[in-house]
């Protein structure tokens with residue numbers, strides 16, 4: 001325990017986890033902006049700015065684009081409870097902890113949820129989805145673009161195709177990908193897409209940016225029964241974040257200020273530049289990991305998530321002890337695995353503000369040192385050297401086309 005009356009002094013951690021990520025100083029400053037009431041004309045006008053920025057990041061024209069007042073899981077909940085009601089059937093692609101959460105939440109609605117599964121570290125086979133939906137009236141197909149629990153990226157276009165064949169809407173969990181991995185809501189025709197503020201957008205936790213198209217608006221307006229959740233019901237929220245600005249609930253004003261700044265930062269950098277930065281740092285980190293004699297958990301390079309690198313824990317090394325030492329000795333936090341991969345993988349986050357060359361090189365140096373203390377010896381500097389080489393190659397490509 002700390003002293004409850006003592007000054008609040010958290011340790012200065014570098015959070016190389018799958019969220020929350022560290023934030024740019026500009027985002028901290030925005031967070032400290034004095035409050036303005038949520039019905040103040042200045043604030044209700046500023047809400048439109050946030051929506052414009054969110055639409056640019058999601059790459060959509062959807063009117064209903066706003067931050068849900070909840071963490072990423074609240075985004076899943078809003079995306080699932082609004083379209084589903086008794087008599088509906090939905091398919092959820094489950095290949096890890098977070099994509100499965102969509103099924104778990106769906107099972108609390110009156111709809112029937114069909115899980116199509118793949119093991120941790122693998123993508124869900126779109127043909128399995130096709131088979132599971134054959135002869136049924138599927139209303140919704142849901143999946144995680146990036147499955148954070150295993151570091152897997154899925155190709156959205158394959159699932160869009162199947163959802164079209166089934167006549168279903170496509171719901172995409174982009175909590176781990178928005179702002180770090182190519183994603184284009186309108187071009188990829190995603191019906192509902194949501195994210196989390198604390199991950200690749202590097203804003204504080206507590207908001208789930210979401211976007212839904214008119215097809216979804218129509219579905220929720222014509223429901224036979226009210227949405228089971230009062231708080232997440234899209235219909236009254238449309239009156240607040242839609243044109244009228246009618247009070248529904250008090251939004252987290254300070255978080256919205258911070259999100260606005262984080263979105264400005266993302267768009268100043270440019271989405272393409274941002275995706276490229278995440279890709280280069282991912283490649284350098286993986287090159288470093290491999291040079292240390294370790295293996296990425298996801299075998300197929302095309303399925304690796306640029307924002308979370310999962311690493312197999314070598315035999316004889318205690319996963320949790322390595323993590324604890326990185327934290328205590330280097331103020332550096334990485335994550336372990338949970339569920340079936342508990343104790344078996346480390347997960348190194350490279351999200352948003354944290355996805356930087358300096359962090360990759362620091363991590364590899366610290367990791368080498370800590371692994372050595374745990375009896376896993378590697379050639380000195382091998383990881384850093386391989387990463388430096390990877391950056392040089394990426395630079396050469398960038399310079400010479």
Ligand SMILES: *Cc1c(COP(=O)(O)O)cnc(C)c1O
Nearest residue numbers: 071072073098146148175176196
């Ligand atoms: C983190 C995460 C969530 C859950 O977000 P919370 O903010 O922890 O509620 C959901 N889906 C994915 C893919 C995530 O990475």
